[in-house]
């Protein structure tokens with residue numbers, strides 16, 4: 001993660017990160033295999049080049065436009081699964097082939113990588129599947145109850 005403050009005005013006192021005249025960016029490099037051994041300066045340099053492509057009016061790679069006031073690079077190996085070609089079909093759907101058995105987790109089929117966002121989305125999709133099957137599950141539950149009562 002890299003935090004950059006771009007100077008456009010004075011920093012407010014006691015406002016922590018809040019300043020309407022400045023910007024803070026948090027950026028993630030993933031997969032970072034090629035970057036983990038690089039120096040902070042190399043990572044910042046590559047980041048500025050990428051940002052210059054995305055925001056050409058505001059950012060230039062040589063910092064002739066927005067200036068970095070401070071930054072911090074955090075390297076966390078093994079924080080997310082490596083996404084390699086051919087593994088996407090291995091992700092299971094939230095609705096499993098076993099009736100009444102549902103899966104939630106970043107590894108399940110959803111549009112994001114294995115991440116916090118992916119975990120949250122998988123939970124929503126899991127809940128949606130359960131709601132969709134509600135009538136079926138209810139009928140199954142009532143049948144089981146009726147059978148249990150008869151025994």
Ligand SMILES: Cc1cc2nc3c(=O)[nH]c(=O)nc-3n(C[C@H](O)[C@H](O)[C@H](O)COP(=O)(O)OP(=O)(O)OC[C@H]3O[C@@H](n4cnc5c(N)ncnc54)[C@H](O)[C@@H]3O)c2cc1C
Nearest residue numbers: 076077078079080104105106107114115116117118119120
């Ligand atoms: C060091 C690190 C840094 C990360 N940084 C980021 C980040 O910056 N941004 C980001 O988006 N993601 C990050 N991630 C990934 C993110 O944490 C995961 O994608 C997310 O937590 C997955 O959520 P989940 O609910 O699918 O699984 P988990 O959070 O792994 O939850 C699974 C739970 O099931 C429990 N469990 C497992 N087996 C059993 C069992 N047999 N019985 C009962 N309980 C069991 C586990 O103890 C665990 O509590 C990071 C991960 C790591 C390890």
